[in-house]
Amino acid sequence: NAGVTQTPKFRVLKTGQSMTLLCAQDMNHEYMYWYRQDPGMGLRLIHYSVGEGTTAKGEVPDGYNVSRLKKQNFLLGLESAAPSQTSVYFCASMNQRTYEQYFGPGTRLTVT
Amino acid sequence: AQSVTQPDIHITVSEGASLELRCNYSYGATPYLFWYVQSPGQGLQLLLKYFSGDTLVQGIKGFEAEFKRSQSSFNLRKPSVHWSDAAEYFCAVGATGNQFYFGTGTSLTVIP
Numbered sequence: 001n002a003g004v005t006q007t008p009k010f011r012v013l014k015t016g017q018s019m020t021l022l023c024a025q026d027m028n029h030e031y032m033y034w035y036r037q038d039p040g041m042g043l044r045l046i047h048y049s050v051g052e053g054t055t056a057k058g059e060v061p062d063g064y065n066v067s068r069l070k071k072q073n074f075l076l077g078l079e080s081a082a083p084s085q086t087s088v089y090f091c092a093s094m095n096q097r098t099y100e101q102y103f104g105p106g107t108r109l110t111v112t
Numbered sequence: 113a114q115s116v117t118q119p120d121i122h123i124t125v126s127e128g129a130s131l132e133l134r135c136n137y138s139y140g141a142t143p144y145l146f147w148y149v150q151s152p153g154q155g156l157q158l159l160l161k162y163f164s165g166d167t168l169v170q171g172i173k174g175f176e177a178e179f180k181r182s183q184s185s186f187n188l189r190k191p192s193v194h195w196s197d198a199a200e201y202f203c204a205v206g207a208t209g210n211q212f213y214f215g216t217g218t219s220l221t222v223i224p
Contacts, residue, residue, distance in 0.1 A: 004155070031210055040121075042202060042216040043156075050210065058211060090155055099144055099163070099206060103155030 002026055005103040006091050006104035013081040013111045021076040021107050023091030031094040032074040033058075033101065034066060043090065049074055081111045114139045118215035125193050126223050133188040133218050135203030144206030145186040147177055150217075151199045159201075162186060173197070198222045206210045 007022040023032065029049045035043040049068040063085060065077045073095030074093075078085060088108050092101040117136045125131055137143055144163050148156040160171025167179040177188045188219060204214040 027125045033212070035214075040216055042116075042118075043204075043214040045211055045213075047213065049168070059213075079127075092156075094210065099146075099161065099210075101148075101156070101212065103148075105153075105155050 004091055004102050004104040005095055006107050007091075008107060009105065010108050011087065011110070013078075013109065015082060015111060017079070017081050018079050020078075021089055021091075021109075022069065023074045023076070024072055025074075025091075025093040026046045026072065027093060027095070027102065028071070029093035029102075030071070030096055032068065033092045033094070034074065035063070035090045036060065036085075037090060037106070038087050040047060046076065046089075053109075056095045081099070081109075085109065086111045114213045116203050116205050116213050116215035118201075118203055118218050120218045121216070122219045122221070124221040124223060127195050128192050131188075131190045131193045131197070131220070133201050133203075133220070135186045135215060136184050137186060137190065137203070137205045138184065139205050139207065141208075145177075145179060146204040146206065146212075147171065147175070147186075147188050148202045148204060148214075149173075149199050150202065156202060159188070164195055193220075193222055195224070196223045 002061040004025045016111040025050045033048040047066040061098045067075045091104040115138045146161045147159040150156045162179045
């Protein structure tokens with residue numbers, strides 16, 4: 001069991017570039033989440049999904065898009081990166097029975 | 113609106129001393145409450161959770177937390193801290209629609 005994996009681990013973008021972060025889970029969870037973590041801000045929810053083909057906005061969705069074409073994968077896209085999107089991004093999946101979230105190792109993104 | 117406050121940004125304790133990390137929440141209904149731990153460069157791991165019932169809950173690694181509805185608090189405690197407990201600790205509340213709101217975190221340093 002790999003749990004939750006995230007690709008890539010690190011990335012540097014120039015302002016205006018686009019990229020996609022991939023999250024994969026092998027626990028057959030319906031719920032998946034994307035968070036960003038910034039110093040002094042804790043984790044803030046960007047988007048989440050309650051099942052294959054569904055997505056919903058979280059607390060800070062602007063500038064991001066997501067897709068959940070397969071149950072095990074949850075993609076986070078940045079269409080036109082901005083320096084304000086420099087952050088560490090965490091993906092999580094949730095066990096609906098226990099409400100426990102399982103987090104990936106994170107992706108450190110720098111936008112210059 | 114839901115929110116979580118962790119008033120202590122950073123705490124330093126001696127190895128073997130007791131520990132209490134504070135968490136206050138704001139939520140209209142009965143909250144689902146969580147404590148997560150994050151080691152440097154890692155994702156978050158669940159320490160314990162409270163849904164209902166006994167207000168004192170036990171978690172992994174010797175941690176416990178007490179839910180006090182009258183004070184809107186869910187403080188984390190450990191009787192004797194080990195050097196390996198040095199990490200960042202996050203309190204979270206589960207809200208409607210299975211969204212989660214995290215506090216800004218408390219960084220714990222353990223000195224020999």
